[in-house]
Amino acid sequence: MKPTVHSIAAHAGVSLATVDRVLNARPGVRAATRARVEAAVEALGFVRDVAAANLAKSRIYPFTFILPANDNSFMRELRRQVLDAASRAGVERTRIDIVDVPAFDGAALVAALQQVAETGPAGVALVAVDAPEVAEAVAQLRQSGVPVVTLVSDLSSTERDHFAGIDNIAAGRTAASLLGRFLSGRSGSVAILAGSMLVRDHRERFEGFCAVMATEFPSLTLLPVLEGLDDPLRVEVLLREQFASHDILGLYSLGAGNRGLVRALETLEVSKRPSVIAHELTQTTRAALEVGLVDAVLNQDAGHEVRSTIRVLKAKADGAAVVAAQERIRLDIFLKDNLP
Structure with a gap:
């Protein structure tokens, strides 16, 4: 049977009030009495349910x-x-x-x-x-x-x-696996959009993404990471510039600022739009999925x-x-x- 404060009191020969004072480290208990209560706690193997005690209080x-x-x-x-x-x-x-x-x-x-x-x-x-x-x-x-x-x-x-x-390395690996399959063995450039490489979740997604791309899809070339600071306006400008200078087959948006991503994608002819993996199911990414601007969204609750x-x-x-x-x-x- 699980020991209780009653069994401690009986074992030590003291009152319940004394046991309560000792368990809660309150004053008013003689050293010898406190030692008897502590010995009873150890002998009986009493483990205090702190959560229950806090609930009661x-x-x-x-x-x-x-x-x-x-x-x-x-x-x-x-x-x-x-x-x-x-x-x-x-x-x-x-x-x-x-x-x-x-x-x-x-x-x-x-x-x-x-x-x-x-x-x-x-x-x-x-x-x-x-x-x-x-x-x-x-x-x-x-x-x-x-x-x-x-x-x-x-x-x-x-x-x-x-x-x-979430496991952000696994998220990046998953994004690479999906994007590589969507591109079906084609050769070309892949854009990577981050919020900031100062935060670990973005760095780990990038790390996982690069690892799978290098081993599983070597025909795809990763462009330098764009840091959009999760700012839709900045994201739109950075992507428009990259779309103008590169023929991009795929894009991994591992941060936020996806309203800017969508606006940049909408400027492209349908035939030139890349396959896109984004993060977080928001109103923006949901709408982009529904119309085909984004191919998959990785989400955390x-x-x-x-x-x-x-x-x-x-x-x-x-x-x-x-x-x-x-x-x-x-x-x-x-x-x-x-x-x-």
């Missing part, structure tokens, strides 16, 4: 999400999911704050982490810029006892507690990522285990034929 978990403030459709959806979670605060016993930082700005992210640390949060989630100074700020936060989850884009270091996002982040932060705050299988974020592949 109606503990509130203050969490902070640090999100990039830009006109990225996926990031807007991510923010919406965080706000949705915040609206359930009463049920989930959370208090969720959002801190905005400029996209791809490591210095701003460090400053935000330092400011958040002063508020004493129970956990922090951030869309990471993969820079040493960000990793150091995360390490300092964790050293102060605050668990940290990276969301969507990870750090190269292991300073964070958990990553809530922003809602799952936010819910997973909150579960992990709660578990870390409670000292409880994380169920890895539950927190795995799936990569979905959408064609116009299987749109939800």
Whole structure:
């Protein structure tokens, strides 16, 4: 039978109130009595259910999400999911704050982490810029006892507690495999559009894409990466310039700014439009799939990522285990034929 606080009290010969004081490290218990209770805990093999204890005490978990403030459709959806979670605060016993930082700005992210640390949060989630100074700020936060989850884009270091996002190397490999098959052994150039190579998710997608292209589709030549900073206007300009200077058979958009991608594609004659793989099923990419401007979209579920982040932060705050299988974020592949 699982030991309880009642069995500890009986074994140690003390009251339930005394056991509660010892388990919660409260004063008012003599050293000898505290030693008897601790010996009873060890002898009986008692393991405290911290989550249940916190529930009984109606503990509130203050969490902070640090999100990039830009006109990225996926990031807007991510923010919406965080706000949705915040609206359930009463049920989930959370208090969720959002801190905005400029996209791809490591210095701003460090400053935000330092400011958040002063508020004493129970956990922090951030869309990471993969820079040493960000990793150091995360390490300092964790050293102060605050668990940290990276969301969507990870750090190269292991300073964070958990990553809530897809396997981005696998995503890049999947994109290459699809694009190579769509092009059916043809020879020519492939364009690659990223948001910024400062973020790990974009670098890993690029790494996976290049690896498969080199081994499986050597007849396709990869052009230098265009960094659109997830800005539709910048993306449109960069692609128009590249379309004017190269005959492009395929295009992998591994970041955002896809409204600019669509506008650039629409300027091309139908016979000259490349096969396109993009990321994230948004209103823009859905419409592009339906009319044939985009051939496939790789998607991650922003809602799952936010819910997973909150579960992990709660578990870390409670000292409880994380169920890895539950927190795995799936990569979905959408064609116009299987749109939800």
